[in-house]
Amino acid sequence: MxxxxxxxxxxxxxxxxxxxxxxxxxxxxxxxxxxxxxxxxxxxxxxxxxxxxxxxxxxxxxxxxxxxxxxxxxxxxxxxxxxxxxxxxxxxxxxxxxxxxxxxxxxxxxxxxxxxxxxxxxxxxxxxxxxxxxxxxxxxxxxxxxxxxxxxxxxxxxxxxxxxxxxxxxxxRSKVKNRKHPRGKNLFGARLKGADLRGSDLRGAMMIAADLKGADMRVCDFIGADLRDADLSGANLKGSFYLTQAQINSAKGNAETRLPSNLKRPKHW
Incomplete structure (x- = not known):
């Protein structure tokens, strides 16, 4: 072959x-x-x-x-x-x-x-x-x-x-005006429900079990971010990049979670 x-x-x-x-x-x-x-x-x-x-x-x-x-x-x-x-x-x-x-x-x-x-x-x-x-x-x-x-x-x-x-x-990310960044990359279990994270650099961020319900995460850099058991229910990740299907599969979400067009909603959601 x-x-x-x-x-x-x-x-x-x-x-x-x-x-x-x-x-x-x-x-x-x-x-x-x-x-x-x-x-x-x-x-x-x-x-x-x-x-x-x-x-x-x-x-x-x-x-x-x-x-x-x-x-x-x-x-x-x-x-x-x-x-x-x-x-x-x-x-x-x-x-x-x-x-x-x-x-x-x-x-x-x-x-x-x-x-x-x-x-x-x-x-x-x-x-x-x-x-x-x-x-x-x-x-x-x-x-x-x-x-x-x-x-x-x-x-x-x-x-x-x-x-x-x-x-x-x-x-x-420069196209996002008034970018807001989370403090540091250690976001293990962080309470970020409804947070405005547009244009954030989340490279390598430890986001295990973080509460990201309803968060605005458009146009974020997710390369190497650990999203295991992070709750993305209702979160908006449209336009985000360096985000893989494996990362999404490791997280939690629901029908209201908005993903980049190249990614699929996992069956376990």
Whole structure:
């Protein structure tokens, strides 16, 4: 299977992946996972066809963490492109390297996703050529051999990419007059019901279990924000950017929550 045959390359296509997120990644018994699992060990719910045996009951069975994870298409890229469809079960000699490459690829694909969104923003037009250049450079990194990917200096590349995201963010949010910002980024359990947060920089904000009911969160930068169990009921997030479906899936909301057009209302809302 080649890249042109894969569905939207920057979102997960689980049917084209060898269950990498269910094997390569570790997790601990917590509110998000029902038991401990080490990296490189298949989840006990992973079936022989690489499908999850409890996919439709993940939240009920204590695996909320699985429902909010997003690989940004790294799974199918590693499975079908980097390792050319070599199944780690059939060719176990590829397994360890494949499992190590997967989280690195996930980071690169996440950057590509944000770069693609940046290029689509009208306010970021002055940066378009530079964004395109860095996008192509990042995409080239994803096409390297597995061993080469493991030698990449991801933190250094992320610094370069992040500088563009910061410039893009300022350009987009500058259209909001009288911007109001929450105090600090530690908003764990914060009471912000009905707050005017328009144009806020919420990059990396810890918003776990925050009360954001009815808050005006239009044109906010949400890159890296932790929205687990944040209550977005009735909140307005229209025009906000660097906000992923996984972040929305981790939050609470209702029919009155207004989301950017590229995101879907989660079923559990």
């Amino acid at each position: 080649n890249g042109h045959m894969l569905k939207n390359k920057l979102s997960a296509d689980c049917e084209s992946c060898f269950g990498l997120c269910c094997v390569a990644l570790p997790y601990a018994n917590s509110a998000d996972f029902a038991f401990d699992k080490d990296a490189g060990v298949p989840c006990q719910n992973l079936q022989k066809d690489y499908r999850c045996g409890i996919h439709n009951q993940l939240r009920d069975e204590g695996f909320k963490g699985c429902t909010v994870y997003e690989c940004f298409g790294a799974g199918q890229k590693v499975s079908q492109i980097t390792y050319k469809g070599q199944d780690w079960r059939v060719q176990p000699e590829t397994a360890k390297e494949m499992f190590d490459v997967f989280p690195v690829m996930q980071q690169l694909h996440e950057m590509l996703c944000y770069l693609e969104e940046s290029m689509s923003l009208e306010e970021a037009k002055p940066l378009y050529n530079l964004l395109r250049e860095v996008y192509e450079e990042t995409e080239e990194l994803t096409n390297l051999e597995g061993a080469e990917i493991l030698c990449l200096d991801i933190p250094a590349h992320r610094v370069k990419v992040n500088e563009l995201f910061l410039k893009t963010s300022e350009l987009v």
